[in-house]
Amino acid sequence: MKRLKNAVKAALLVVSALLTTSSASFAQTKPTVQTTGIERPESIIYIGNSFFYFNNGISGFISRILAAADPEYKLRSAQVTISGSGFDWHDVGSYFRPNAVGRYTIDSKNVVTFNNPERLFDLAIMMDCSQCPVHPQLKDLFYEYATKHSETVRKNGAEPVFFMSWAYLDKPEMTEQLAEAYTRIGNENKALVIPAGLAFARSVKERPDIVLYMADKRHPTPEGSYLAALTTYAAIFNKNPIGLSYTAGFDENIAKYLQTVAWETTNQYLQRGK
Structure with a gap:
């Protein structure tokens, strides 16, 4: 009987560990880079597709998160997004040409400021199409253009960053595949x-009542874009978003949960030990 009780106890411990393990464990390869090396970037360009531009764009969410965290911090950002696009659709070199993308900024008082053409952006956050990193016909392009674009970005004085996209709601197996692919190119x-x-x-597993996906099971709801932005904030700035006043209009408990998921998942994945 004692042996049976011990066996049951051991089995329960295993099950408990499996249930409490964060989704960050889906990345079998461990990331070797923990920061961009730029503590307070002044400018970011987002290069990707509709996952970025849904809900008026991820850059807007991040700007409002930053405003809540540090009202004095000014971040200039631009989005170059093409619906359905993969890495190979983007001519990244052209996004850094003088007198083009990011040439000037217009503030709330309609004052125009011309930006430094020698250093248009500090960071380039890039995302491939939602299936490209794992699609048998497209994954080679994913690795090829990740390298090409990284070289182009650095040649223009910026640092490349990769945005690991999410699985389709009805294809959860994509999570591990995407995590592995993006960690490798990173x-x-x-x-x-x-x-x-x-x-x-992690959010889908723990709180399925918080709807992160549109009806197509691919694109983000406002809650999804908010979570994506919080995770970006946590990764880029290494700052804790838990408790920030900017909730994107959601219930405070929902916002705090998403803030917590973003912070804890980022720290576990990047092995920051916080």
């Missing part, structure tokens, strides 16, 4: 990876 190109996909997987 390591190969010595670039930080934002674990948004792992944050989505």
Whole structure:
């Protein structure tokens, strides 16, 4: 009887460990880069697709998160997004040409400021199409263009960052596949990876009542974009978003939960030990 009780106890401990393990464990390869090396970036360009531009754009969410965290911090950002696009659709070199993207900024008082053409952006956050990193016909392009774009970004004085996208709601197996693919290109190109996909997987598992996906089971709801932005903030700035006043209009408990998921998932994935 004692042996049976011990066996049951051991089995329960295993099950408990499995249930409490964060989605960040889906990345078998461990990331070797923990920061961008730029503590307070002044400018970011987002290069990707509709996952970025849904809900008026991830850059807007991040700007409002920053405003809540540090009202004096001014971040300039631009989005270059093409619906359905993969890495190979983007001519990244052209985004850094003088007198083009990011040439000037117009503030709330309609004052125009012309930006430094020699250093248009500090960071380039890039995302491939939602299936490209794991699709048998497209994954080679994923690795090829991750390297090409990283070299282009660095040649223009910026640092590349990769945004790990999320699995489709009805294809949860994509989470592990995407995590592995993005971690690999991050390591190969010595670039930080934002674990948004792992944050989505954790939230779906723990709080399925918080709807992160539109009806198509792919694109983000406002809650999804908020979680993606919080994870980006946690990864890029290494700052804790838990308790920030900017809730994107959601119930305070929901916002705090998403803030917690973003912070804990990012720290676990990047092995920051916080």
